[in-house]
Amino acid sequence: MRWGRCIAPLALLATWQALSWLGAIPAHKLPSPLMIMAGLVELIQRGLPPGYRLDYHLLYSLYRVAWGFLLAAAVGVPLGLLMGWSRRIRGVVGPLVEMVRPVPPLAWIPLAILWFGIGVKSAAFIIFLGAFFPIVLNTTSGVLAVSPALQEVARTLGAGEGDVVRRVLLPGALPSIFVGLRIGLGIGWMTLVAAEFTGVKSGYGLGYMIMVARDIQRADQVLAGMVVIGLTGLVIDQLLRYLGRRLMPWQGGG
Amino acid sequence: MSKSLSMALALVMLIASATVVAAGQTRPIRIGYLQADIHQLACWVALDKGFYQDEGLKVEVAGVFKAGPEEMSAFIAGELDMGYVGEAPATTAVANGAAKVVVLAQVNTEGSAVVVAKHSPIKRVQDLAGRLSAVPGHSTVQDFLLKKALAQAAVPAGKAKVVVIKPPEMIPALRSGQIASFIAWEPYPARAQSSGVGRVLVRSGEIWPDHPCCVLVADQRFLKTRRAEALKMVRAHVRATDFIRRHPEQALAIGVKYTGMDAATVRLAMANVKYTYHISVDGEKQYVRFLAKLGYIKVKDADAFVKRFLHGELLAEVLQK
Amino acid sequence: MSLELTGIAKTFAARDKQPAVEVLRDISLSIEPGRFIAVVGPSGCGKTTLLRIIAGLEPVSRGRVLLGGDEVQGSPGRVGLVFQDYALFPWRTTVDNIATGLQMKGTGRLQRRQEAQRYVAAFGLEGFEQSYPHQLSGGMQQRVAIARAMIMEPEVILMDEPFGSLDSQTRNALQEFLLRVWQQRQDTIVFVTHNVDEAVFLADEIIILSARPARVVQRVNVEASRPRDRTSAQCNAIRRRVLGMLQEQRGDTAMTT
Numbered sequence: 001m002r003w004g005r006c007i008a009p010l011a012l013l014a015t016w017q018a019l020s021w022l023g024a025i026p027a028h029k030l031p032s033p034l035m036i037m038a039g040l041v042e043l044i045q046r047g048l049p050p051g052y053r054l055d056y057h058l059l060y061s062l063y064r065v066a067w068g069f070l071l072a073a074a075v076g077v078p079l080g081l082l083m084g085w086s087r088r089i090r091g092v093v094g095p096l097v098e099m100v101r102p103v104p105p106l107a108w109i110p111l112a113i114l115w116f117g118i119g120v121k122s123a124a125f126i127i128f129l130g131a132f133f134p135i136v137l138n139t140t141s142g143v144l145a146v147s148p149a150l151q152e153v154a155r156t157l158g159a160g161e162g163d164v165v166r167r168v169l170l171p172g173a174l175p176s177i178f179v180g181l182r183i184g185l186g187i188g189w190m191t192l193v194a195a196e197f198t199g200v201k202s203g204y205g206l207g208y209m210i211m212v213a214r215d216i217q218r219a220d221q222v223l224a225g226m227v228v229i230g231l232t233g234l235v236i237d238q239l240l241r242y243l244g245r246r247l248m249p250w251q252g253g254g
Numbered sequence: 255m256s257k258s259l260s261m262a263l264a265l266v267m268l269i270a271s272a273t274v275v276a277a278g279q280t281r282p283i284r285i286g287y288l289q290a291d292i293h294q295l296a297c298w299v300a301l302d303k304g305f306y307q308d309e310g311l312k313v314e315v316a317g318v319f320k321a322g323p324e325e326m327s328a329f330i331a332g333e334l335d336m337g338y339v340g341e342a343p344a345t346t347a348v349a350n351g352a353a354k355v356v357v358l359a360q361v362n363t364e365g366s367a368v369v370v371a372k373h374s375p376i377k378r379v380q381d382l383a384g385r386l387s388a389v390p391g392h393s394t395v396q397d398f399l400l401k402k403a404l405a406q407a408a409v410p411a412g413k414a415k416v417v418v419i420k421p422p423e424m425i426p427a428l429r430s431g432q433i434a435s436f437i438a439w440e441p442y443p444a445r446a447q448s449s450g451v452g453r454v455l456v457r458s459g460e461i462w463p464d465h466p467c468c469v470l471v472a473d474q475r476f477l478k479t480r481r482a483e484a485l486k487m488v489r490a491h492v493r494a495t496d497f498i499r500r501h502p503e504q505a506l507a508i509g510v511k512y513t514g515m516d517a518a519t520v521r522l523a524m525a526n527v528k529y530t531y532h533i534s535v536d537g538e539k540q541y542v543r544f545l546a547k548l549g550y551i552k553v554k555d556a557d558a559f560v561k562r563f564l565h566g567e568l569l570a571e572v573l574q575k
Numbered sequence: 576m577s578l579e580l581t582g583i584a585k586t587f588a589a590r591d592k593q594p595a596v597e598v599l600r601d602i603s604l605s606i607e608p609g610r611f612i613a614v615v616g617p618s619g620c621g622k623t624t625l626l627r628i629i630a631g632l633e634p635v636s637r638g639r640v641l642l643g644g645d646e647v648q649g650s651p652g653r654v655g656l657v658f659q660d661y662a663l664f665p666w667r668t669t670v671d672n673i674a675t676g677l678q679m680k681g682t683g684r685l686q687r688r689q690e691a692q693r694y695v696a697a698f699g700l701e702g703f704e705q706s707y708p709h710q711l712s713g714g715m716q717q718r719v720a721i722a723r724a725m726i727m728e729p730e731v732i733l734m735d736e737p738f739g740s741l742d743s744q745t746r747n748a749l750q751e752f753l754l755r756v757w758q759q760r761q762d763t764i765v766f767v768t769h770n771v772d773e774a775v776f777l778a779d780e781i782i783i784l785s786a787r788p789a790r791v792v793q794r795v796n797v798e799a800s801r802p803r804d805r806t807s808a809q810c811n812a813i814r815r816r817v818l819g820m821l822q823e824q825r826g827d828t829a830m831t832t
Contacts, residue, residue, distance in 0.1 A: 147662065149658050149660070149662040150662055150664060152627075152630070152632050152656065152662075153656055153658070153662045153723075154675070154679070155632070156630055156631075156632070156652075156654055156655065156656045156724075157652065157675050157676035157679050157723070157727060158652040158676055158679040158680055158727070159679045160679075163679055167675075167678075167679075168664070171664070171666040172664075172665075172666070174666070248666065249707070250665050250666045250667075250707040250708075250709065
């Protein structure tokens with residue numbers, strides 16, 4: 001069964017490689033899978049710029065994303081809960097959120113550099129903007145979707161407003177919050193790579209690495225960087241899913 | 255009935271368009287240049303003064319790019335026939351086997367500068383030790399120039415910290431004190447000066463006199479099939495370059511028109527650029543060795559590579575007459 | 576402690592182009608402790624609104640609800656609530672659902688577990704202590720919901736068509752189960768249903784409401800002795816009487832509309 005899932009991607013890779021060997025795909029436009037592998041090995045062993053190794057690029061990127069994402073979750077989840085809980089707060093904050101939301105996070109880059117410089121704070125801010133809105137909106141809609149009957153039952157059982165928020169709305173919205181966190185982390189991860197394109201202080205970062213590879217026209221290493229970004233995103237998402245299953249056992253077989 | 259009619263009509267149109275293409279065999283020459291790069295003034299002069307038409311050439315600006323690597327990507331994609339571009343991105347693109355272009359003529363030499371904040375305590379290149387400087391990219395001429403300047407000033411490698419920032423972000427970064435200096439091509443140094451943010455610490459010509467900068471390149475296939483037109487392009491380029499030297503005020507006006515910057519800034523920028531069509535062979539050799547040593551390109555024999563990459567025979571032909 | 580409703584009226588204000596709706600008109604009731612009261616009426620007449628008012632979840636437009644002499648609104652824990660769709664907390668296990676009210680009260684973890692465990696045993700939920708609601712059958716979920724209300728020892732338990740979505744066998748079993756528990760505990764129960772059979776089988780007294788705006792049309796004492804036989808002549812007679820009155824109410828609505 002598990003092998004069955006691998007057949008389609010493997011067949012695609014084999015076809016791609018074969019077409020490259022036959023010369024149907026010119027290497028300078030799309031390098032073959034083996035060339036990308038070689039580029040990846042070079043990124044691991046030698047690094048790009050030479051001396052700047054892939055593992056450090058990855059760690060720095062993860063560090064920036066962790067900052068931005070945790071900040072977005074720390075602000076987004078409570079704000080989303082409040083917006084779901086109170087119609088008045090929703091009325092005041094909602095239009096503001098809806099106005100800022102459509103602005104692509106990358107449009108903030110020039111301002112972010114002015115406000116936060118070119119260090120981790122700037123990248124974290126951009127990632128924050130990418131991750132924040134899905135988290136807020138999913139939290140709010142999760143709260144709104146909690147059955148009013150549950151809140152009423154809780155009240156008749158002696159719950160105060162704080163109990164309702166903490167013991168009913170929060171757990172009730174948790175599945176939706178997790179969806180928001182997963183989307184937010186995904187967008188944050190995508191945003192990061194682009195944010196690093198404008199330059200980074202440390203000289204490390206996956207997006208930055210891809211930019212360097214682009215500058216010297218190494219398509220194989222550009223693609224190798226993309227593979228690393230994709231795989232890392234996949235691993236992070238799986239981790240979040242796992243965490244979600246652990247935190248929400250009631251979601252299991254249902 | 256109407257179906258067969260429309261099919262016949264389509265067929266007629268197809269034949270008609272095919273004959274048009276065959277008759278007008280010479281499709282326009284697709285060129286590219288960099289946005290607001292004052293080095294490439296010759297290109298704008300030739301466009302503006304109609305030097306290409308004078309040669310009987312049909313030229314189409316197929317791309318205005320923000321950075322050299324992007325323009326090289328367009329060459330790789332087969333979207334350009336000739337272009338004004340930095341020698342650095344052209345070299346890496348060719349050495350890494352991605353692009354197939356050759357240099358037909360120099361466009362300029364020098365034309366970069368190290369800039370520090372206006373009231374910075376930094377007086378000499380030595381003072382950059384222990385401070386953070388920005389370069390536009392790791393494999394750029396500017397990166398090379400800064401390394402050279404630091405070496406000349408006996409600052410040990412690794413003593414001055416370097417960060418990559420894209421030029422549009424350099425002036426804000428300098429203004430807010432996040433970097434102590436930057437090195438960039440004109441007009442960024444001129445803009446830093448005229449906006450009151452920075453002053454020039456050292457001009458690139460002082461670091462490395464006559465260092466290579468921008469070049470006129472041609473796609474190899476284009477050169478093979480349409481050599482006569484390439485020759486005319488080189489002639490128009492030589493004429494435009496001479497025009498800049500003879501009529502700097504008129505050239506300045508064209509620079510203002512194409513960059514949208516004010517005359518004072520353009521004048522400042524132009525003063526730092528040497529407009530020349532003579533190909534800097536030694537400069538290119540030095541640069542190739544630098545890139546190979548750092549591992550950005552794999553070139554064993556720099557001399558042989560430069561010989562293939564610099565294609566001076568058209569320029570020589572133009573200059574003979 | 577008795578439940579006293581005096582002159583209850585409820586009108587929902589006009590909103591979004593919808594006209595104001597008068598739901599309850601001058602309802603007065605006095606319910607003695609330990610009584611099992613069933614409320615029946617034409618569908619949509621406002622039975623649920625009445626329950627929500629008694630629970631303190633909905634303000635009245637006029638009148639008072641007194642529980643042992645106190646205003647009911649803002650006195651949580653004294654009224655228990657059981658819904659048709661159970662309204663269990665999906666993220667809580669059986670034990671934790673039952674113990675919810677104790678947790679709100681601040682009872683210690685160990686103590687509330689022990690207390691809840693007693694209900695698990697008495698309500699036939701052994702082996703499902705750590706199950707989540709979606710893992711339980713409908714009948715079991717409703718038993719959990721009843722236990723969750725009863726563990727608070729409320730002075731009144733309000734049930735809003737609690738067995739309405741169960742199949743008839745489970746429904747009969749739960750009716751018998753509820754009667755057993757009630758007879759032991761002597762709770763005061765107000766039980767809303769649209770099923771007259773159910774009302775006759777369970778209640779000491781049936782309150783018949785009119786069509787909207789609801790008024791109390793009649794209070795019928797069910798004098799049949801317990802345990803009752805659903806098909807006995809006595810039950811049939813009461814059923815016929817109540818159904819007749821309900822039919823009249825439907826006729827009223829037909830005439831007014």
